[in-house]
Amino acid sequence: MTFRRTKIVATVGPACDEGRVLDALIHAGVNVFRVNTSHSSPSELVKWISTIRRISADEKKEVSILVDLQGPRLRTGRLKDGKPLNLRKGAVVTFFSAPGVGFGNQIYTPYKQFSRMVQNGDRILLDNGLIELRVLRVKGLVVYCLVVTSGSLGENKGINLPNAPDTLPALNDRDREMIRITQKNKADFIALSFVRSPKDVLELKKFMKRTGQEIPVIAKIEKPSALKCLKQILKVADGIMVARGDLGIEMGVEKVPVAQKRLINQANASGKPVIVATQMLESMMDHPRPTRAEASDVANAVFDGTDAVMLSGETSIGKYPIKTVRTMAKIIDEAESHQQMNQFDLKERYHAIEDLRIHAITHAAYEAAKNMKVKAMLAITYSGRTAALISKMKPKIPIFAFSSAFPIRKKLNLYYGVYPIAIKKCPTIDEILCEADGLVIKRGLLNKGDVVIVVSGDQELPGARYIVKIHQVGER
Incomplete structure (x- = not known):
């Protein structure tokens, strides 16, 4: 019997809403299921946790559940009839810092702080950086922007402000509601998005201590400020996630590969688990086979020494969730067959161990x-x-x-x-x-x-x- 050592984290969603699909994903190799609260309601979170627990118990498999909080994350709001906005280069769009339904060239975000976080000339990146706007002027709660890079904008898409100060709180009211549900339903991990310093992790742990069960915290590293205090974050977090999507937007995509290696090395040296995430097999959302570059990406994360690799849209909304997990497992198996037992340097291990x-x-x-x-x-x-x-x-x-x-x-x-x-x-x-x-x-x-x-x-x-x-x- 062969044993795959690198773990697979799979995100749940409409593509695996049926119990038989979750069951098949477990048999294909999923070790941890991730519930993204940015795209799940409180009732859906309860449903996912209970369904995963029931199916894993039926199959007598040890499967863990990771609940991913939105954290200090800006997102766009709803759209009229749910239809995407077609933002064309050179057009002027109006961004409102208030709840509302977007249409035409009008975009809403429910965060009132948004208009105070930007100024003339700032870049605004939407939907994982696929769309770029430049701020023309700010008037009260309204931000007027020029479309620099065109694209189709859907609902609830991420907003990145590379030049803005980190002024948002680590937890919002919705996060707190999701934490209480996570505690009550006894999920296994909580991931906190956009961690900027150890204070963000400690704020989450302090809140959990006040409200009930303490759950291991995975700090998502997706801001340059987190890299500057990584050792301190590792001391208070129970693990980290290399969230390469927003990290690449915030610091530049060319810097991500080196940052990934550094994050994995320091997590290993600290005795904490590390997950490599984002676009690992993204082409399999629409195609039955990955690109050669994606296969190399998964294998290189294994060679770097990660504990786990993560699938996001591939399993939550993709066309081939089961085949994607099987493919990832095969790539991991092949990569691990070429690892040496003493490949990883042990000299820096245990520096944080008192016993x-x-x-x-x-x-x-x-x-x-x-x-x-x-x-x-x-x-x-x-x-x-x-x-x-x-x-x-x-x-x-x-x-x-x-x-x-x-x-x-x-x-x-x-x-x-x-x-x-x-x-x-x-x-x-x-x-x-x-x-x-x-x-x-x-x-x-x-x-x-x-x-x-x-x-x-x-x-x-x-x-x-x-x-x-x-x-x-x-x-x-």
Whole structure:
């Protein structure tokens, strides 16, 4: 049996609204489903979480749910009859900082701050930078603009202001509503858009602490200001997403490849998961095969050491959602077959780890696995930290992470090479291993007699703390 180590995140939407499609996506290789709240109502968010939970439980698959908040994101408003506006180069359009329905050359945005954020000569980029406007003048809540790059503008499209100050709050009222729903329905991750500094992440965590359950936060890096304080963001966030679409608009597309490598390297060094996102197989929204450049893009993210790669419109509104996931899985499999076990430099790992005992046992387990060429590593984990740290060494073998805690298993599902498995609480380490052996044999993951490395960190059970053991599956 082969084990794909790089995880796949797929965005839900109309293209996978039927249960059978979600089921097929799980079987094709999806590890985490993303719900984009920018395009989902509160009731739709509840529906997506409950549907994904039900289908993954029926299939006995560990599938996690990531809820993506809009954050400090400007968007255009609704359009008359939902019909796109045809904005022609050289035309003058009127942008209103108020709720309304756009038509002709009139565009609305519900954000009253918008007109105060721009001035004469500023660039306004719409719909992932496909349409460019230049501000001619500002009068009260109205901004008059010249169309520099023409295009068709649909509803609820993103607005980027490269020259504007970051004055919007990290969370808006709608975000807070979505957070409460996410907490109540126990999703596994919350992604915060347009993170500018550690303060944005801390504001989200503080709000969650006041209102209920704390959920791991994925900081979306899509502004140059976030790159300037990346280490500080990584200290407070539970992971990051390389959101290349808006990052390319804000800092220039030519700078994105180097930024991607830096973000992946620093996330790995910090022991945090990293997702590479945006336009990975975008042509498959309309075509059954990706471009060669897209295939190379996915493979290079794997070679860079990402934990996960993400599909957006490809699975939410595309024509071939299932085929897209299968294609991505094949590209990942091929890329991983050419990785070396010691490809990634370990010198900078663990610089943020205070518990040197965890450092010692995970490093020893990794070296033993590499030298002995064992079949797998079995991580007995209470907090998830042991399995996560081994994952950051990028071993070429699967890490089966055994935990009795549902939230820990869902959190680990995002990490490279980690396969979470539910296990009941046992009173001794021998009984834990007996239970673990039975589970991997029953599921066909390993065979009796296979040699594995067992590693256990800071456990509740005193006899299971800080252990590294060479173990034969089924051994008594």
